[in-house]
Amino acid sequence: MMANEIHLELLLGKTVLDSTGKAIGRIEEVRASKQGEEWIVQEYLIGYAAILERLSAWTVGLGILHLLGAHKIHSGYTIPWDKLDLTDPNKPRLRCSLDELKSLSQQPEDAE
Incomplete structure (x- = not known):
């Protein structure tokens, strides 16, 4: 494994810390794009909303949460x-x- 390679399966579920050491969420999903023969990471998604995206259930999940009374969803x-x-x-x-x-x-673009 090259020095700049990390196995993504080892990152999933890891807690991300801010500059003060405070936990802000867990890595739940990774977005990447294929460039030639390689996949290049574009961004990491953390938090509960990222779990919904990982399961491709963003729209349905938000609808259910709204039905249950959740009006401001940020996680x-x-x-x-x-x-x-x-x-x-x-x-x-x-x-x-x-x-x-x-x-x-504030995302995702395809939820609308």
Whole structure:
């Protein structure tokens, strides 16, 4: 395995820490694109909303939550690949502030 390669299955479920060491969520999904023969990670999804996306159940899941009375749903973030420090894959850390991340409640594009 090359130095810049990490097995994604080992990252799933890992808790992401912010710059102060506070847990902000677990890696639940990874978005990548194929470039030639390689897959290149574009972003990581963390939090409960990421679980719904991982299960391809975003629209249905949100509908059920609204029926149950949840009006403001925010429980996840999208982390661009270059904003996550994986120097220690067992303890991934943000390279930016939490304010710089996109909320999953503002996504996904295909949920509309």
